Amino acid sequence: PPPADVAVPFVQVDVTEKVPAYFSRLLTGTGEVPVHATAACGLTSTPGPVPIIVLHPTDSATIDMRGAPSLIQVVGGPQQSIQVNSNNPSAVTTGSLSTVDLTLGGPDNTGSSFGTFGGQASQPGSVTLGSTGKWLYPHLPISDPYRNVQYPAVPTTMGVSVSRNFTQDGCPDTTGCTEYQPGYYPSGIKVQDATAIFVPGLYYIGGQGANHGLDLGPNSIVRIATGPGLVRDDGNLGVTFYFSGNGSTSVNIDANSGKPHGSLQVCTSSPTNCVVQYHKDGSSEFGVASLALKCPAGENPPDEVPATIPGNVLLAPCTGAYGDPARDNRGFLYFQDRAVAVDGSRGGGVPSWQGGGSTLAAGFMYFHQCHADHTGTEPCDAPTAGFGDVFHMGGTPGSGSYAVGSLVTDKIFENGNPGLLMILDPDNTFPQYKIVFFH
Numbered sequence: 001p002p003p004a005d006v007a008v009p010f011v012q013v014d015v016t017e018k019v020p021a022y023f024s025r026l027l028t029g030t031g032e033v034p035v036h037a038t039a040a041c042g043l044t045s046t047p048g049p050v051p052i053i054v055l056h057p058t059d060s061a062t063i064d065m066r067g068a069p070s071l072i073q074v075v076g077g078p079q080q081s082i083q084v085n086s087n088n089p090s091a092v093t094t095g096s097l098s099t100v101d102l103t104l105g106g107p108d109n110t111g112s113s114f115g116t117f118g119g120q121a122s123q124p125g126s127v128t129l130g131s132t133g134k135w136l137y138p139h140l141p142i143s144d145p146y147r148n149v150q151y152p153a154v155p156t157t158m159g160v161s162v163s164r165n166f167t168q169d170g171c172p173d174t175t176g177c178t179e180y181q182p183g184y185y186p187s188g189i190k191v192q193d194a195t196a197i198f199v200p201g202l203y204y205i206g207g208q209g210a211n212h213g214l215d216l217g218p219n220s221i222v223r224i225a226t227g228p229g230l231v232r233d234d235g236n237l238g239v240t241f242y243f244s245g246n247g248s249t250s251v252n253i254d255a256n257s258g259k260p261h262g263s264l265q266v267c268t269s270s271p272t273n274c275v276v277q278y279h280k281d282g283s284s285e286f287g288v289a290s291l292a293l294k295c296p297a298g299e300n301p302p303d304e305v306p307a308t309i310p311g312n313v314l315l316a317p318c319t320g321a322y323g324d325p326a327r328d329n330r331g332f333l334y335f336q337d338r339a340v341a342v343d344g345s346r347g348g349g350v351p352s353w354q355g356g357g358s359t360l361a362a363g364f365m366y367f368h369q370c371h372a373d374h375t376g377t378e379p380c381d382a383p384t385a386g387f388g389d390v391f392h393m394g395g396t397p398g399s400g401s402y403a404v405g406s407l408v409t410d411k412i413f414e415n416g417n418p419g420l421l422m423i424l425d426p427d428n429t430f431p432q433y434k435i436v437f438f439h
Contacts, residue, residue: 010042041437048432049078050145050406051112051424053085055368056387057141060090064345065100065126065414072414073101074112075304077424079132081105081112084119085141091118103130105424115139145430146366146408147376151337152242152321155204159183164197167287170226171197172276175264179225182239188249192217193261195275197225198239200317207245213350214241214251219261221275222312224291237291238317238330238363244337244374250350250367251334258311258357258401266310277308278360291315293362293404297328302423305402309360316363316405329425330405333363336389338370344392345413352392353420355401362404367391369410378433387411393420 018032025031052074054062062084065072074081081102084091105112111130114123116137123135164171164179171177173195180189182201186208189196192215205213216222224239243250260266260275267274271286279285280301282292293301295318316333317323323331334351336342344352351367353359367389370380380386391409404423 010040012038012040014038039437041435043433044436045431046434046436047429048142048145048434049080050364050408050428050430051078051080052082052406052412052422053142053145053408054083054410054412055144055408056086056410058088059086059387059411060088061093062086062088062411063092063100064412065093071099071101071420072412073099073421074105075421075423076107076109076302077105077112079106079112080115080136081133081424082114083139083142084114084116086116087118089118089120091116092120092124100127102133103128105130106132108132115142117141140435143378143433144368144370144376144380144408145432146332146364146368147370147378148431149332149335149376150321151244151335151374151376152202152204155182155184155202157183159185159189159203161196166271168227169197169199169230170223170289170291171195172223172278172288173221173260173264174267174271174274175262188212188215190215190217191220191222192254193219195221195223195261197223198314199225199230200238201240202322203239203241205241205243205245205249207249212245212248212250213243216251216253216257216312218254218256219259220254220257220312221260222314223278224313224315226289226291237295237319238315238323238333240317240322240332240335240363242335242337243342244340247340247342248350249340250336250342250344251352252350253312253353253359255354256357257354258359275310277310278313279308280305280360281307293360295319295328295330299329302404304421304423305360305404309358311358311360313360314362324428325430329428330363332366333361333405334365334367336367336369337374338368338376339372339374341369341388342367343388343390345390345411349390349392351389352394353401354394357401359401360404361402364405365391365403365407365409367409 111133186206276288279290280293316330369388387410389410
């Protein structure tokens with residue numbers, strides 16, 4: 001019988017072959033001897049590392065890099081950093097000035113591997129792998145690692161926002177902040193020319209009204225609220241944004257988000273007309289406390305993330321329903337409704353991460369269209385009806401922007417000159433489908 005989460009039963013083959021007898025024939029008088037062999041194979045669901053996974057099974061250019069220059073750089077993580085599942089010969093498309101840099105990937109930061117089921121048979125010049133990295137072709141697809149994670153129900157509590165003064169609940173803006181609290185936001189959340197703080201918990205974002213999804217406009221800064229009584233939703237110490245509604249409901253980090261609004265600058269010698277920097281160790285500056293990047297029982301944050309970040313900082317929960325079940329590290333930050341196709345490659349589409357300011361996003365970024373009933377069970381709908389999510393990176397997010405966690409999406413599209421630094425966790429594991437033989 002199959003495992004609980006796999007619909008395919010195991011297959012066992014028994015073979016009996018009559019082979020010629022030689023020496024034993026002198027004793028038995030029999031010219032043939034029956035030889036038996038048994039083998040079983042099937043799909044199992046076993047823990048595996050989660051690198052950057054591009055799930056579309058057939059489409060061309062599932063990683064489409066058109067920028068000049070365009071850069072995906074990976075640091076740390078498992079030995080394989082990127083997996084492209086498409087069987088199309090053009091599954092990986094990079095421009096002449098585009099680079100996928102894996103030279104610092106892998107557990108020892110000496111290079112990691114790029115796996116593709118389709119695409120080029122040999123390593124293209126635009127991909128650098130380091131001393132221990134390999135170009136894996138053809139590499140069998142990796143299943144959606146988050147397929148069994150249940151999508152949230154619509155909260156009974158409507159989301160609300162209130163005004164907070166400087167230092168109150170960790171507000172880093174000397175002119176004040178808007179504080180958002182967990183709940184249902186049917187018309188989305190838009191932050192522009194302002195500073196906002198988010199109380200830890202689940203934010204269920206709908207598609208009604210003008211403000212679809214989480215829209216971080218120009219000159220916006222967002223942080224996690226801190227202070228007594230703000231650790232809600234079973235003490236998870238972070239936020240999860242679930243996007244549901246329509247193809248315009250997702251995350252949009254616009255150009256110059258992560259920069260102070262108006263005449264404000266980054267605070268230096270005194271807290272006057274400025275925004276206080278985030279401190280990854282959780283320390284305070286000018287009376288403003290930061291939420292530490294490290295989870296209470298997790299590992300120390302990676303050295304590649306600087307000690308201070310002047311712009312956006314969004315941290316996923318450590319525990320709870322959308323924390324990391326394998327370890328006490330950051331879990332789901334962005335969770336896209338599987339029933340909705342969001343295509344950031346189209347003009348003004350989402351999900352999109354543009355550039356200009358600085359952003360630290362810690363957690364899983366999950367954009368996968370699968371079934372109309374929102375489930376993640378595999379196999380998904382046919383490629384003509386599913387796998388429609390495209391994560392878009394553009395502008396210059398490489399200017400002080402970091403993603404700590406993993407990215408699982410149907411396709412990746414880049415234009416402009418993005419340069420995102422992706423820092424993977426080598427110990428982040430989720431159940432994955434594997435073909436297993438038993439002899």
